[in-house]
Amino acid sequence: MRRWHTTVALSGVLALALWGQETKVSEGRILYQRHCAACHGANGRGDGPMSKFIYPSPTNLTKGVFKFRSTPTGTLPTDDDLKRVISEGIQSTPMFGMKGILTESEIDALVAYIKTLSPSFQEGDKGEPIKVNPMPPSPELVSEGRKLYFELGCDSCHGKSGQGDGPAAKSLQDEKGRPIRILSFADARNFKAGFSPTDIYRTIMTGLDGSPMPSFAEMLSEREGWALAYFVHSLIQNKVAPKRFGDQIPVSRLNKLPLKPDDALWKSVPVVNLALQPTWDRVRSPEFLQVQSATDGQNLVLRLQWSDEKRDVSTKGQSDAVFVQLPLDAGKPIPSLFYGDPKSPVKILRWDAGKGLTVYSAKGFGTLSQISDTNVQGSGQWLKNRWVVVFSVKGLNLSSPLPVSFSVWNGSLGDIGERRLMTGWHFLVTQNP
Incomplete structure (x- = not known):
């Protein structure tokens, strides 16, 4: 009898959890149609009515390929990754953040709904965030990073001084063959995934999937990754990005x-x-x-x-x-x-x-x-x-x-x-x- 009661209780808890998730997804669907569909499209394919006008083109959310992640290249972002992008937006794009515009609960609901747009979240490789253990900055690390910048060929796209004017810059395209404009490292606003040394390190080691920017996790040691991050950070002239929303x-x-x-x-x-x-x-x-x-x-x-x-x-x-x-x-x-x-x-x-x-x-x-x-x-x-x-x-x-x-x-x-x-x-x- 006790086992039967336990089974019924567990079934009730599971049903309640499923109902709660369905409610969250339903709320997220409404919020998505209001705040996201104009660019990303009603079904998440990046084909909303604004998509033909804006640059860079909106992400096709059904593909399960995301640039801004804390996870290794080729893997899916975590819920926190999606939440961060929705909350903070993406610098130097018309995607403005929703922090202070929507509640935390509403942003969670958006995350839950966005994950239903791609089968990858049910079938794909769910990555774990890479380890980020910041090293103290030093002139030696910056010098080492400068050497790596040229050894790795970063200058071929980003230019010798990080102005986005490397010899390969004009020929770069995204996964759909659309031109990509490389932005200058001198302006903090041009770092779409964040401009702190930690943000830059994460981008170097995870790459920007769906773009020509690869992951260097297999090529660099942890120290070398931080050296390169600190060198790139040293090129930023204005280290304050103005708030773009919610003022x-x-x-x-x-x-x-x-x-x-x-x-x-x-x-x-x-x-x-x-x-x-x-x-x-x-x-x-x-x-x-x-x-x-x-x-x-x-x-x-x-x-x-x-x-x-x-x-x-x-x-x-x-x-x-x-x-x-x-x-x-x-x-x-x-x-x-x-x-x-x-x-x-x-x-x-x-x-x-x-x-x-x-x-x-x-x-x-x-x-x-x-x-x-x-x-x-x-x-x-x-x-x-x-x-x-x-x-x-x-x-x-x-x-x-x-x-x-x-x-x-x-x-x-x-x-x-x-x-x-x-x-x-x-x-x-x-x-x-």
Whole structure:
């Protein structure tokens, strides 16, 4: 009798665990369709509607080939690897992180769902994280690493000084035959898997599967791996990568709001520099969007500034422009970064140097619809090689942090349509009186 009760109890526990996993996968499916499908596709094949516009091309998640792992080459990433990429995003790409945008539980649900997209997670080689035992940095290690850099032929792709200009750089392709642009080691933002010595060591020893970057685990000793990592790290000139998402933009409380781009009242409003990321393969210019925000309790004003050496004005296409994306209903879940989704639509305020202000609503990629909104005003000026644009919005609920994202177009550099610079989601936070 006791054995029978034990069997029933174990069966109940197993059933409960399976139900919990199914619930998590179901939640992850909803989150994936909202936040990931625009690029990675509804079924994870890397063929979402944004995929034809963005660089680098989105990963085909059904193949089970992942670049950013802590596991040996040819093996699957751990759950923590997937979670890290979802949470932190991938530097120098339009994949922005979800940490602070989604909860830890929601990110876990996304991981659970992504693993259902590829049979590899049921059949493939589940790798164990490589051992990472940091060695203390020293001039001797850096010198040894420099010697290894040339002996291993790293300069053939990355260039003699790590500028990404090696003789083989222009011919590199990914597994689908798509061109790959090698980025400079001088900028911390160009290290997609992280720029700390530990991150670089892990990349050297695991490789970036699906790319020409191999694993050197079979060629290097542990000491040699750290020597090479410290040398590459020594080439970084700016060792701070700006935050690309989840920043708080303070909304100052003022009795009188500045409504013009050059209004002197803006001097009392804090400035936040938000990192901009090109959606396509072009230089990162401008690098930052300066944002200021204030409210009088009824109206919100935003002043946006960015550097631009040439004033591009056109009514037909490649014109300088900026847009602000806000949730249509702040009570709904945070929308998709790419034009919202059916459950969480967005409002977009666009100022164009050629057309002026236009207001849109959208509930997903391809659903952009112009609307009439008398609660929104916008104006812009080109002042000393930079644009200054001011938006005024009436009736927004600012009682809690309000998600907001931005995009910038530079006509001279070829930006048009989905070819633009963008930010991840940030938050407008009203300051206490």
